[in-house]
Amino acid sequence: MDKRIKWGIVALIGIGLIGLAIHTFVPRTNDELAEVEQQKPTTTKKNSLNVNAQIIKPHLLTDKLFVSGKLIPDEEVDLSFETSGKIVDIFFTEGTFVNKGQLLAKVNDRQLQAQLDRLEAQMPLAEDRVFRQNALLQRDAVSKEAYEQVKTELATLNADIENVKASIELTELRAPFDGVIGLRQVSTGAYASPSVVVAKLTRITPLKVEFAVPERYARQIRKGANLSFKVEGKLDAYQAQVYATESSIDPSTHTLNVRAIYPNKQGELLPGRYASIELSQNEIKDAIAIPSEAIVPEMGQNKVFVYRNGLAQPVDVEIGIRTEAEVQILRGLAIGDTILTTGTLQLRTGMPVILDNIN
Structure with missing residues (x-):
């Protein structure tokens, strides 16, 4: 091969290598970097937090518990008899209203009734004795002691009659007050005692x-x-x-x-x-109260973020009473302040915020 041709090929290769080196090391425009630079303002906007806010106004605050x-x-009582005996009658209907004194149930009192009849049968004779002895005493025909004796016998008979009547009353179960009687716990023929509950009475x-x-x-x-x-x-x-x-x-x-x-x-x-x-x-007039979700507890203190010149700024507050939805602020805020009510856990001092809604 001709030497001139060889040298021509070598020269071409050398020129190619020089061109490649120049293309590699010469600075050129970075399209990706340019795109990032164009998006810088957008990134700054995304660093802002969209929040809701509330302007503090005085209002009536009611302390509720x-x-x-x-x-x-x-009133409520378990009904039972004061004496013992067989239940012979039940006079109430379960779940109904009964009046005070109404007879509800009764136990056997035949023996007591027989005693009462016997004592009452003795009354006419006892009263007649007192009458006759009093007449004789007026004529001094009998001693005063004899008159007092028959008089005492009459009083004793009356006392016995009252005692038997009281015992008969114990065999009757009556409503102690107006109310609704509950479910019956016994039946006719059952043996009742003070420990047996017949029913519950409720007012x-x-x-x-x-x-x-x-x-x-x-x-x-x-x-x-x-x-x-x-x-x-x-x-x-x-x-x-x-x-x-x-x-x-x-x-x-x-x-x-x-x-x-x-x-x-x-x-x-x-x-x-x-x-x-x-x-x-208590009712507190012109109170400063904010939603409870606006309070941020931190290290034993309470703080609230307020809106100032487009930024979130924390303020330490002293709280008072709490209601179901609000907290009273005693110190740290003033009427007219704008507090941030959402995103409180994401907020940081000086963070840019965008107000979506202001109440």
Whole structure:
């Protein structure tokens, strides 16, 4: 091969290598980097947090206490005889209303009735003896001791009659108060004694609402205080009034037992049900109160994030009473401040925020 051709090929190869080196090491535009640079403002926007806010306004704040309780009857008793004997009659129908003094059941009193008949048969003769002895005494025909003797015999006979009548009354079971009588526990022919329960008698008009409050509220619960309560399965709230409190704090639970009265005129509620009770305490005018979700507990302190110049800034606050949805702020916030109510766990000092909704 001609030397000139060889040198020409070598020259071409050398030129190619030089061109490749220049292409490799000369700086060129980075399209990906340029794209990132163009997106920088968007990234900064994404670092902002969308939140809801609320402007603090003064309003009436009612301190409410929520506790659980139960409905108990106004009066309730297990009915039983005061004497022993065979039940001969039952006069009530289970689950019906009975009046005070109504005869409900009776045990055998035949022997007592026979004693009563015998004693009452002696009364005319005993009274006649007293009458005749008194007439003789007026004429000094008998001694005063003889007159006093027959008079004492008459008084003893009367006492025996009253004693037998009292024993007969013990064989009768009567309603001690108006109420609804429950299920019968005995039958005619059964042997009754003071330990045998015949039925339960309950007065459900009115009803009592029994509950306990923490000891710190003990001084605030007064006779006449109004409350409302709800029971499961009922949408309506019922109104009751406190009529009595226990005389001391329960040392085991550190609570005060309280009872309220509910008329229950229609008998729509039955005793034994659980009740969710709401007690209204003090009313605070022009209070600063914020939603409880705006409070951020941190290291034993409470803080709230406020909106200032587009940034979230934490403020230490001192809280007062709590209601079902709000917390009273005693120190740290002022009327007109804008507090952040959502995203509180994600917020950091100075973080940019975008307000989606302001109440």
